[in-house]
Amino acid sequence: MNKDLTNILERLLYEHKWMERVAIKYIEETLSYYRDKGIDYEKYIIPFLKILEEELLTPHYRFEEETIFPLFPDDPFVEELKEEHKRIEELVNKFRATEGGLEVLEELSYLLNEHIDKEEAELTAKLKKLIEDDIDLIK
Ligand SMILES: [Fe+2]
Numbered sequence: 001m002n003k004d005l006t007n008i009l010e011r012l013l014y015e016h017k018w019m020e021r022v023a024i025k026y027i028e029e030t031l032s033y034y035r036d037k038g039i040d041y042e043k044y045i046i047p048f049l050k051i052l053e054e055e056l057l058t059p060h061y062r063f064e065e066e067t068i069f070p071l072f073p074d075d076p077f078v079e080e081l082k083e084e085h086k087r088i089e090e091l092v093n094k095f096r097a098t099e100g101g102l103e104v105l106e107e108l109s110y111l112l113n114e115h116i117d118k119e120e121a122e123l124t125a126k127l128k129k130l131i132e133d134d135i136d137l138i139k
């Protein structure tokens, strides 16, 4: 079994778990709190988004784009994932610049969920296939 690919798959799954359990949960909680109470939620969510972006999203996308995606050259699915990374970044920036408010946060929460589900279903399957085939692609 290819140890490098196994490590890559484990890191991918670990980071997704962190995003689902902490990041997305926090955004969803904040959204429901805002809908119920109508508080000024921006002061709570903007600092969180800064940490989310710097500590998790940016390093995670770099990891996927530099280490995982090149394993599947010319794959339209990977191109689609790259576009979603860009869209997620745009939404974070838009919200932080207070140009969208609640609708932007709702779209961000939805897209983050969709993106992770898609990668968990298809990207992990592609990686597992490489591991099964025992292809030594990592130098
Ligand atoms: Fe991704």
Ligand SMILES: [Fe+2]
Residues within 6 Å of the ligand: 016, 060, 064, 116, 119
């Ligand atoms: Fe991901």
